[in-house]
Amino acid sequence: MGFKVQVKPARQEKETVYINIKSDEPRTLIGKRGEALRAAQRLLRVMLLSDAEERFYLQIDINGYKEKKAQYLCEIANEIADEVALSQKAEALVPMCAYERRIIHVELAERADVTTESEGEEPRRRVIVHPT
Numbered sequence: 772m773g774f775k776v777q778v779k780p781a782r783q784e785k786e787t788v789y790i791n792i793k794s795d796e797p798r799t800l801i802g803k804r805g806e807a808l809r810a811a812q813r814l815l816r817v818m819l820l821s822d823a824e825e826r827f828y829l830q831i832d833i834n835g836y837k838e839k840k841a842q843y844l845c846e847i848a849n850e851i852a853d854e855v856a857l858s859q860k861a862e863a864l865v866p867m868c869a870y871e872r873r874i875i876h877v878e879l880a881e882r883a884d885v886t887t888e889s890e891g892e893e894p895r896r897r898v899i900v901h902p903t
Contacts, residue, residue, distance in 0.1 A: 774795060774799070778791075788830070792831060792834070800833050805837075805868075808836065811831065815831070840871070844871055849878065852885045855884075855885050863898070863899050872898050876889075876898065884902065
């Protein structure tokens with residue numbers, strides 16, 4: 772693609788292999804809202820699964836994009852949850868991919884004052900935060 776990258780296997784936890792990529796051109800690899808990154812991750816996983824003996828998951832991060840995005844989503848989730856708990860009115864978040872919705876669900880799962888559910892059809896599927 773005309774630019775250099777450094778690929779480093781980060782770690783393996785259970786059935787998930789984490790790979791970090793460093794690049795001077797992260798926008799090209801990440802794409803709009805992470806779409807290129809998700810597509811590349813799916814493609815690489817399918818290619819690797821064809822030769823794999825065991826099922827596994829693959830998580831690719833470019834210049835810390837996913838880590839920063841997860842932190843941001845956790846902050847937003849807690850802000851919305853605080854508002855919902857205070858107002859006692861459900862709120863819908865913007866549509867997100869399954870990976871991002873899961874981050875929201877996991878982050879708010881331990882809270883006793885709200886519950887979450889996903890609603891809608893892809894690509895407009897979103898998380899709804901409800902008061903308990």
